[in-house]
Amino acid sequence: MTAILDMQGITKTFPGVKALSNVNLSVRKGEIHAICGENGAGKSTLMKVLSGVYPHGSYDGEILYDGKPARFRDIRDSEHAGIVIIHQELALVPLLSVAENLFLGNEVASGGVINWPLAYQKTEALLRKVGLSEAPTTKVEKLGVGKQQLVEIAKALAKNVRLLILDEPTAALQENDSQKLLDLMLELKEQGVTQIIISHKLNEIRRVADRVTVIRDGSTVSTLDRSEITEDRIIRDMVGRDMAHRYPDRTPKIGEVLMEVLNWSVMHPDQPRQVIRNVSMTVRKGEIVGIAGLMGSGRTEFAMSLFGRSYGRDIKGDVTLGGSKPDLSTVSKAIDAGLAYVTEDRKALGLILDEPILRNVSLANLEGIARRYILSRGREQQVAEGYRKAMNIRTPSVFQRVVNLSGGNQQKVVLSKWLFTEPKVLILDEPTRGIDVGAKFEIYNIMNELAGQGHGVVMISSEMPELLGMCDRIYVMNEGRIAGELTKSEASQERIMALILQDGMKGEAA
DSSP: OOEEEEEEEEEEEETTEEEEEEEEEEEETTOEEEEEOOTTSSHHHHHHHHHTSSOTTSSEEEEEETTEEOOOSSHHHHHHTTEEEEOSSOOOOTTSBHHHHHTTTSOOEETTEEOHHHHHHHHHHHHHHTTOOOOTTOBGGGSOHHHHHHHHHHHHHHTTOSEEEEESTTTTOOHHHHHHHHHHHHHHHHTTOEEEEEOSOHHHHHHHOSEEEEEETTEEEEEEEGGGOOHHHHHHHHHSSOOSOSSOOOOOOOOSEEEEEEEEEEEOSSSSSEEEEEEEEEEETTOEEEEEOOTTSSHHHHHHHHTTTOSOEEEEEEEEETTBOOOOSSHHHHHHHTEEEEOSOIIIIIOOTTSBHHHHHHTTOGGGGEETTEEOHHHHHHHHHHHHHHTTOOOSOTTSBGGGSOHHHHHHHHHHHHHTTOOSEEEEESTTTTOOHHHHHHHHHHHHHHHHTTOEEEEEOSOHHHHHHHOSEEEEEETTEEEEEEETTTOOHHHHHHHHHHHHHHHHHO
């Protein structure tokens, strides 16, 4: 099969760092080609070279596109050639309509005047192609993340895309939306659109990819044909070693109840409806408790309302933590009581990206670095260095800005910040979202160590295998209430889904 793309000997250097070293990538016409590698391996850097974000002349090596040298000066050059990249952070304007987003910078115009009837007609046709029935005038902010991802693909199709690059396209999607997106990728392949997908979800890669190229430490390790693609082989090439177990071994030592929540109910902050309904749960010392549920089940809302009432209104219910009834009315009081919450959105809510690592680590516990009410920068550096070593944060210095770290290392900084508050119970909301298998394993080890020290850990995750592999008990949430509780021996993906479906039927009957 003819190659549409050949990247030969690509080397890209930043001050003090060689991000790519002699990388080779060949993509055939009409195939779905996956690129795998740990966070920081160079995957996104390679795609930025290809798409002109890093222009010709800023890297060594050669790009052949349709057999001819490609020297893209910027992203408009690559898009003009039919190469479109969809980044993990979607590039849509929330307050503009779907039609306005689809043709932003690519307007349907004549003589400088936009032809809105034609724009709406083209938008409807493009939306049908990606399986959406929304009106062209619908504001993007009204759409869920799954539909926004499809709008991004429709936007690419509006640019007559020939080579579509998707960077972690399902990272923020629930299972149903992920499957729809993968189905669409296969449909686009049938229509002749060549695609490159960067993903950490190996089951999805096995489903759609014709070939896989693995990158480690900025270099090409292997390119595998479909018959060679197995999760074990990809993991071995990614991390440079065999991983006999996806989840670390642990012998739990579970003690008495550490936190108990009774009849917790929360109203939506802006609408007259109840989001959390009489939720009750317990967490014991040394226990990892999972919360499963589909998008919209109320898992995050429940966690945020517990943590300093940072979500919702008219919150009712009782909490016992460490043998007493704490005041959880503000975030600072929740922290003082021994509760910590690692948000699912580390970039927007968990970190100050432009600040260095040491500033982020100390942020939630300034008293811990103070001497007689004066902040000690020496103590701050000492604390951050301790967590850098303990958490294996890969960075040359704790003065490194967090924005320059990989996703896995950013997550370790968030965890360090909350561990420095010395919590009794740590709530982790999607703690491994968007990070690679090697970094996931390190996060799992940290969770096990915390439980082994007698802390309580609550893990919210959309990945059921992760919950099954890590948790001692699992609560299943649906429509803001607890649909059931399963011990480790009882739990399976089938039983979790059965509880969700049964509860949904009860809710309809009510």
